[in-house]
Amino acid sequence: MSGRRACSSRPPCHSGGVPAKPRSISPPPARDIAGPLLHWYDAHARTLPWRAPPGNPAPDPYRVWLSEIMLQQTTVAAVRPKFDLFTTLWPDFAALAVADEAEVMTAWAGLGYYARARNLIACAKVVVAKHDGRFPATEAQLRALPGIGDYTAAAIASIAFGQRAVVVDANVERVVARLYAIATPLPAARTAIRAAADAITPDARSGDFAQAMMDLGSGICTFRAPKCLACPLHDRCDGFASGAPEQYPVKPAKLAKPQRYGTIFWAERGGSVLLVRRPPKGLLGGMRSLPTGPWADTPPGLADAPLDIAWRTLDRTVAHVFTHFGLELSLAVGDVEGHSAIGANIGEWWPIADIESAGLPTVFAKAAAEIRRVQ
DNA sequence: CAGTCGTGGGA
DNA sequence: TTCCCAAGACT
Incomplete structure (x- = not known):
């Protein structure tokens, strides 16, 4: 299925001067990647709470x-304490499926x-209700669960169930590019990147291969200033040979x-202090929060105040940056004695x-801290 | 497909 | 300081 086997793993490719026929639609890899990468991983794998040591039985x-969901677009350092907290409070699907949703949020x-x-809560409920409390073991069934996309389905199938799966995240994209x-x-480029990732993914130790690619991308083949001389693949890397590996992958302007x-x-x-619950979907959906007015292109003043009382506007603002917009918050305080x-x-x-x-999202925790500091 | 959806840290 | 990114999913 992968067309990745090298000629050296089978009888001679050529006999009697007859040219070898292509065996696969995608071009076969010209060099062994999995071999040296797994060898490197055996010696340099990071020790992580959700990970089995190289070659050990699947965790x-x-x-x-849980770790894969938490790690989506999130750093290992940020995930560690939350992973410990969640596995302590809810150690398995059964516990999470009956958890108080407000406590989870x-x-x-x-x-x-x-x-x-x-989606974490929704997924746990489905696993308990429809899969007897255990994950389905095929990539397609995993993909159908809430919050599990192409990447996470492949990661779980390979890491937890030992199946061959093509795991493509931002690290793999960068390394392959x-x-x-x-x-x-x-x-x-994602079409070509995925085909190349497929071509170099081994049948055996597919999960270790995926994690090795991510460790390599995280620590060696970094976004800027990659440590090529420490990389087990630099002698077979076109990017290194080009002299400017950091130019790959090519990204569109922001x-x-x-x-x-x-x-x-x-x-x-x-x-x-008065706290409210945000609407179930959208930005910060379902989270406890401080009351806010509309977020608009110009300062909205006291529009949509939660209570009809005398508000006093503080002489300070709190700035916060979301993925796709910046936010500057004015601070209004009021006393509701009586x-x-x-x-x-x-x-x-x-x-x-x-x-x-209270479990406030960071933007509100920042605002609360600033108000308490100024008051 | 392209926009939505958070946050903290590295350089 | 400012910019960019990090084990993506969903619509």
């Missing part, structure tokens, strides 16, 4: 899945991309981020001293 699929707070947490000096810009403006409303009542019935129908009064336990 718990639940832990592999609170535990996820700060990690970002909160749809992952919503450099190995073959693929000059086509992304995203058009668009400027728009700037938006909003207002945070800090309503106090006897040492507590309005004790107010607010109960729109949110909850949270003790200010325990605000860190």
Whole structure:
């Protein structure tokens, strides 16, 4: 299926002067990649809480899945403490499937991309309800589960179930684009990158191969200043031979981020502050938050204030940058003493001293810290 | 396909 | 400081 076997692994390719016939649609790799890469991995694999040492039996699929979801667009350093927290609170699918969803969202707070947490819960419920509490072991069945896309399905199939799967993440894209000096810009290059990744993926130790590619991309074949002389593949890398490996993969120009403006409303009542729950989908969906007005192209002032009280605007703002826009928040504070019935129908009064336990997304945690500092 | 969706860290 | 990225998925 991969067309990756080298001539050296079978009887002589040529006999009687007859040219070898192509065996595969995609061009066969001109050099062995998996061999030296796995050899390097055996000596240099990172030790990670969700990972089995090279060559060992596959780790718990639940832990592999949880780590893969958390690691989507997220650094290992950020994932480590959250992985420890989640595996302590919910050690398996059965526990997560019956978990209090608000507690899961609170535990996820700060990690970002909160749809992952919503899909995490949904996936655990499906696994328990339809798969008897265990993952289905085929890539196609994994792909059908909430929050599991092409990359994660392949990663779980190979790492947790020992199946051959073509695992392509940003690391693999970078390593492969450099190995073959693929000059086509992304995203058009993805077809060729995937074909090349398929061609170099071995049948045996497919999961170790995937993790080795990611370790290589993370520590050696880095986005800038790759450490080529420490790379086990540099003697067979077109990018290294070109003298400018960092130019691959070629990426499209980025668009400027728009700037938006909003207002945070800090309503106090006897040492507590009013918190609300954001709508279930969209930006920061499902997360507990401070009340906000609209996020608009110009400062919206006190529009959409959660309570009809006297607001005082602080002489400071809080800046935050999301993936696709910047946000500058004005800060409005108000005292609701004497309005004790107010607010109960729109949110909850949270003790200010325990605000860190509310599970606020970082943008609101920053605003809360700034308001408490200034007050 | 292209836009949406967070955050922290490295250079 | 500013820019860019990190084990992508979903619509």
